[in-house]
Every structure is written in C-alpha cells, then in structure tokens.
Amino acid sequence: MAVAMPSRAMLLAAGLGRRMRPLTETLPKPLLTLQRRSLLDRALDRLAAAGVSEVVVNAHWHADQIATRLAAREAREPGHPRITLRREASLLDTGGAVRAALAEGLLPAEAPFFIVNADSVWLDGPIPVLHRLAQAFDPAREDSLMLLTRGAFVTGSASPRGDFALDPLGIPRRPKEREIVPYLYAGVQIATAALVADMPAGPFSLNLAWDRALEAGRLRGLVHDSLWFHFTRPLDLPDAEKMLRDAANLVPTT
Template identity: 35%
Template sequence: MKALVFAAGLGERMRPLTDTTPKPLLEAGGKPLIAWHLEKLAAIGVREVVINTSWLAAQFPEALGDGSRWGLHIHYSYEGGTPLETGGGMHHALPLLCSDGDAPFIAVNGDIWTDYDFSRLPREPAGNAHLVMVDNPPHHPGGDFVLLPDGRLHGGDTQRLTFSGIGVYRPALLHDWRSIIGDAPGSGDTPPRFPLAPLLRAAIRDGAATGEHHAGAWTDVGTPQRLARLDAALAAAR
C-alpha cells in the first residue's frame, strides 16, 4: 500500500515560522511533524510515500532525502508555485500513487500530530473513502460529518465529528471530479486546482464513504501557539 502526505500548503496562519520553513518540517517533540507520519507509515509496511510540495519545496528532499532512513522510498510531487489544494494535489499525485493499478492508498495531512495507530486503517475500504474522525477541537466546534453506528458517514447537521486529515481512498473517488467541482476557480487550470471536500461530500451522499472515531490525541497544528503546546506536551511525555 502506498501513501500520500499533503505538504504543499503555504502555512499562512503559522507565519512567521513558515516564512523560512514549510509547516510539515516544523519540529515538535524533537523531530519534524512529517517525520512522525513517515515513522507510522513505515511501521505498518508502507514502502512508497508521495509527498506533494509547493512552498519552499526544495527543503523537503534536503530534510528527508529519499526516505531510506525510514525504510521508505519517497517520491516528490511538485505542484509549482501555487498549491493545487487537497483535491488537485491528490489528482496530480495519482500517477505516482496508482502506478501499479487501482489500489487504495493512504493520505494524511502533513501538519497534524496524533497518537492514532495507522495499523487500524483498512487495506480495502468498503467504499471510495474511509476517514478517521476525531472530537471537535475548540477552533472547529461544528465538526464536519456524522459517523453512524454502522460506520457509514452522513452529512447531517448534529453530532458531527471533525475529519482528522487521515484517510484511505480509492482512485475512483476522483474519477468524476470535474462534474462535482464544476467551474470552480482553478478547476480549469493545468494542472487543475480544487479542494477534496466536495468529492468527500459526494461520496457520502452516494453511501460510498465510511469512517471510524479516534478518541485519542490529535492536534491540527495550525498556529504557532498550537505548535508550542504540542511541543511542550511531547517534551513532558518524554
């Protein structure tokens, strides 16, 4: 199974830290945020990882190399000076993720930290997407999707959980992306730029998305203050 780590964002809310360092390369607990993911992916037998890059892209191969220190082979999917957003980034990386057919792959946001056990992820999701959901953090109290008792996701308005940024996807999720996205800004560019959320909502409406609830630690490292709190917590745990 292959994996994609989203690392192309501009990190605007993290400035001035991201003026000189891409957000996934900022350190917490003595190592870059992205390194925590690479360790977890290697531990469950993933051997090929695609990292999409844009802002300060050259720093990623300088910091991570070819991935051999983790027993991985890292491919870099450069998106140019303007990030392609999550959907466009995944679409752009598909040739690297699906070079051996139509197999599912893992995708994880490079700017989160969690103690979630990646071995719980299904190798063959029931639908086109399987999302790890977490309790709503203070900065996102409304949540994203409802997780039903049978594991299906629903787009209801109450008792929603927050999407953690960890999921397993089938390439089929993107097959009809243009009709779902329509004429949204960036969708006509080459390569196209578009968010993943509308595709997830479409899969949920079609009954093609499942999920699970992770009740453990999870941090969306979106501000310098959250990064500092995470770093202090990991230092205390050591």
C-alpha cells in the first residue's frame, strides 16, 4: 500500500565522526565533500528532489559550521526545502534526536516522514530511492521501512558482519551469533511516530526502536538497487570519488 510522498524529514547530522579523523577534528562529518559537494548538501538535494518541503537537521559537533552552511544554502535556495536546525547541547543519538523532534512538533505525529543519515550517499536506480520507500510503505502494518543494501554494492562499510538478514517478504532479522548476513542499513528509512512512541526521553539509538518493532512484527526492509556509500575512514572518500567517476563513464551517450 503506497502512501503519499512525505513532505517532512529528519536529517541526522550531529555525530562526532570519530572514525573519519583527522578530517573531522575541526569539521563536522556532514561537511566533508564528495565531488566538491558536501555530504549534507547531497542529502538535502535528494530530499528536495523528492518534494520534501520541511527538514529538521540536528547538530552537535561543530554545530556552528552546520548552521553557517545551512544559512548559505537558504540564501542561495530560499525555502527549498525549509530547514529547522535543532542544536543538541549533548548528543541524543539517533533515536533520541527523532523523539525530541517529534516532541517539539517538528515532525508529524500522524503522517509518515523520512529519516536520513547525513553521511549516507546513494545513487538512484530506475526509481528514486525515496519514491520507492513511499510506494512500498504501509503504516497500517509497519512502523518503519528501511533501505538495506548488499555488501557487494558498498564502499566504506562500518559493519563487516552485516546488519540484517531478510526473508522473501521483506521481514528483517538480526544476525545470529557468528553469523554473517548480507544486508546493511543504508541510512535511509520512512517511518511514523510509532517507531519511537513511548521511548524514554534522552539519548538512545534507533537500533532499540528497530528491535522493538521487530518483536512486534512492524519492521520491514527494502533492498537498494544501486550503489551506496558510507564513510568510516578518510580513504573512503577518494574510493567513492573513483566509483562515482566509473559509474558516470558507464552511462551511455546519445
């Protein structure tokens, strides 16, 4: 059951980026650049192209730099989309950040919304990722539909054992002890407020919310059909640059 394309999203940009040091000692990870465009702008570009009109961006590490970049974007492209910066004096982690935005009315209590990691970069397949998620999401039976990707289409994987296995109906499960599973969370999902409903205020990971949804049978996965990039070490950036150049060279010309 498809839902209307969400008009609002949460962009998670508050992390410390420790694995990308020394690059992130004086720069927040979302402001690292890939092909001369910041990861933050790339994520916002995807959301804008999908018709998302309001985005909440959380910030903590070098939050002033995030604020400056967002102000420059707003000056250049006013209202495309409208951005609310939510500074975190102390880190709330991914789940806590979403819950706090919902508590302040910055995300819809009833309608679905996107949650996107600011450091995830992907190429769209035949149908754009965000449209695929909206088309496949059924809030009557799930609280979150997450984008998963196979390790073979990844650079810079942070989880060599994988994050999830997936059955033919798209129901994920966590790996068993010593098991290697094929799918990684790609940093993009569509969800409703029910995903973090009743979770305590304060810092917590979205993994806790996913585990609760798994137990209730209300979590599903959708497999990505193109390249995905995640950056866990400085050398991942030039690797991704090369992969993007190679991918561009494969596009036929007319």
